[in-house]
Amino acid sequence: MSPAVNTEANKALVVEFIRRFETGDLDHAYELLAEGFRWEVMGDSHIAGVHDKATIRAISQGVVDVFETPPSWTPTNVIAEGDQVACEAVSSGDARSGFRYRNRYHLLVTVRDGLMVQAKEYMDTKHLADLIASMADYTASVAATSGPGATVTDTSGSA
Numbered sequence: 001m002s003p004a005v006n007t008e009a010n011k012a013l014v015v016e017f018i019r020r021f022e023t024g025d026l027d028h029a030y031e032l033l034a035e036g037f038r039w040e041v042m043g044d045s046h047i048a049g050v051h052d053k054a055t056i057r058a059i060s061q062g063v064v065d066v067f068e069t070p071p072s073w074t075p076t077n078v079i080a081e082g083d084q085v086a087c088e089a090v091s092s093g094d095a096r097s098g099f100r101y102r103n104r105y106h107l108l109v110t111v112r113d114g115l116m117v118q119a120k121e122y123m124d125t126k127h128l129a130d131l132i133a134s135m136a137d138y139t140a141s142v143a144a145t146s147g148p149g150a151t152v153t154d155t156s157g158s159a
Contacts, residue, residue: 010080014078014087017033022072026057030057032115033117035053036053037053037056038117038119040120042125066096073105087107087109088106089106091105097137105122107120
C-alpha cells in the first residue's frame, strides 16, 4: 500500500514556489525542486521543450532580469489530486523596455516527498515572444545611444 498523499501540502508547496519566485530570489525558490526535476514549457517559443533544473533556472533568471523589479506571479486557482497539482496563475510586470507584461499560466506539477519533480507550463507564448522582442529593441536602442565602445548587457531573456 502506498503512503497517503497530502494534497493540501502539495498545493501549499506549489504556491510557496511561486511566492519565492516572484521575490526574485530564484535560489530560494529552486530549493523546492527535486534534483532530477524536469520543466516542460509548451508551445513554440524559443524556451519551449523539456528542461532540467539547471537549464530552467538559467531561463528563469533571464526572464526575471528583463524587469526592473521581479514581476508578480499570483495563483488564482489551485487544485490537487494525488501527487498532481493544477495551478492557474497570472503574472504582471513592467519590463525595462517599457513593455507591460501580463501573462496567464497553467501549471501541472507533480510532487513527491515534499519536492516538485515535474512541471508542465502552458502560457501565452506570443505574449512572451513580444516581451523578448521588446527587450531586443530596447538593448539595440541603448547600444545606439551609449556611444562607440560602450558595453551593453543583453537583457532579452534569450537562453
